[in-house]
Amino acid sequence: MTDCVECGAEVSLHDNLEVGEIIDCTTCGAELEVIDVEPPELDKAPELEEDWGE
Amino acid sequence: MKVGLLYSRIRKDEKLLLEELRERDHDVVKIDVRKQRFSIREPPEAFEGVDVVLDRCLATSRSRYATQFCEAYDIPIVNSAETAEICADKVKNSLALEKAGIPTPNTEVAFTKDAAMQIIESFGYPCVLKPVIGSWGRLMAKIDSKSAAEAILEHKATLGHYEHKVFYVQEFVEKPGRDIRVLAVDGDPVGAMVRSSDHWLTNAAKGAETDSFELDEEATSLVEQASDAVGGGLLGVDLMETGVDENGDPEGYTVHEVNHTVEFKALNDATDVDVTGEVVDWLEAQVEAEVTV
Ligand SMILES: [Zn+2]
Numbered sequence: 001m002t003d004c005v006e007c008g009a010e011v012s013l014h015d016n017l018e019v020g021e022i023i024d025c026t027t028c029g030a031e032l033e034v035i036d037v038e039p040p041e042l043d044k045a046p047e048l049e050e051d052w053g054e
Numbered sequence: 055m056k057v058g059l060l061y062s063r064i065r066k067d068e069k070l071l072l073e074e075l076r077e078r079d080h081d082v083v084k085i086d087v088r089k090q091r092f093s094i095r096e097p098p099e100a101f102e103g104v105d106v107v108l109d110r111c112l113a114t115s116r117s118r119y120a121t122q123f124c125e126a127y128d129i130p131i132v133n134s135a136e137t138a139e140i141c142a143d144k145v146k147n148s149l150a151l152e153k154a155g156i157p158t159p160n161t162e163v164a165f166t167k168d169a170a171m172q173i174i175e176s177f178g179y180p181c182v183l184k185p186v187i188g189s190w191g192r193l194m195a196k197i198d199s200k201s202a203a204e205a206i207l208e209h210k211a212t213l214g215h216y217e218h219k220v221f222y223v224q225e226f227v228e229k230p231g232r233d234i235r236v237l238a239v240d241g242d243p244v245g246a247m248v249r250s251s252d253h254w255l256t257n258a259a260k261g262a263e264t265d266s267f268e269l270d271e272e273a274t275s276l277v278e279q280a281s282d283a284v285g286g287g288l289l290g291v292d293l294m295e296t297g298v299d300e301n302g303d304p305e306g307y308t309v310h311e312v313n314h315t316v317e318f319k320a321l322n323d324a325t326d327v328d329v330t331g332e333v334v335d336w337l338e339a340q341v342e343a344e345v346t347v
Pocket residue numbers: 004005006007008009025026027028029030
């Protein structure tokens with residue numbers, strides 16, 4: 001369990017967390033990026049300002 | 055082998071790849087593209103000793119440049135810079151398909167609203183207006199009438215980025231409510247699925263329903279040709295049926311585009327094929343071939 005950096009609510013995390021993965025906060029809907037896994041640390045995911053490949 | 059996975063976001067697709075690679079005891083280095091500095095002289099430290107770099111950058115420009123740097127450093131990269139260059143741009147994509155004699159929807163490009171309007175009027179309604187760089191069906195417009203055309207062109211001209219001032223107009227294909235996505239490695243289909251939707255956009259990202267699809271000979275051959283036309287690699291080829299006969303079999307196909315940073319999780323779910331496994335098999339073979347050369 002760790003806290004959402006946007007709203008402070010607890011975010012439940014699954015087991016095989018991967019750095020770079022994006023997690024949605026179920027409380028506020030913010031997109032959070034996993035920046036560390038041990039211990040899990042989340043940050044607000046940056047917006048992608050240009051279009052994606054596919 | 056040592057695989058560098060170049061990414062900015064780890065999606066389900068990248069997780070599947072990472073799991074598969076690690077399960078096979080390959081050495082995987084995750085390389086966050088946002089943290090890299092690409093020198094024209096020497097590769098970034100993160101690239102040290104990698105046998106292959108897998109470009110999983112979402113942003114088109116990152117993908118286009120990173121692949122060029124890798125090639126300059128003599129580091130094998132999937133997909134190649136040539137493939138990224140062609141696939142990232144719908145104009146280049148269409149030109150490559152047409153040049154190779156592959157059936158593709160008629161397309162015209164114009165740089166001003168007036169010229170675009172002339173194309174639309176000559177194609178008739180409906181027709182389709184697409185951004186030259188884009189994905190997941192975003193910012194694509196099916197134009198049903200002259201008044202809609204005028205409004206959309208006006209919006210694009212006023213609000214758009216300069217790339218939206220390249221007007222890419224395509225004939226509308228009366229597909230039977232679905233399109234076909236094929237994942238291919240150097241032209242060999244790994245798996246195929248149909249995406250069906252009541253909506254004219256049948257992208258999986260738009261919530262279309264997916265189902266596995268058996269490719270016939272013609273479709274298989276078109277996939278191979280389309281892959282060759284853009285320089286090969288790990289690709290997603292989008293086809294549509296141009297019609298179906300009374301048995302429900304396709305009458306023919308048209309290839310819309312080829313995607314180079316291909317997502318495959320939907321395909322993995324829709325088919326019995328172990329898509330991730332096949333992709334990694336192919337990667338291993340690529341590296342093997344590189345070593346023996
Ligand atoms: Zn939150």
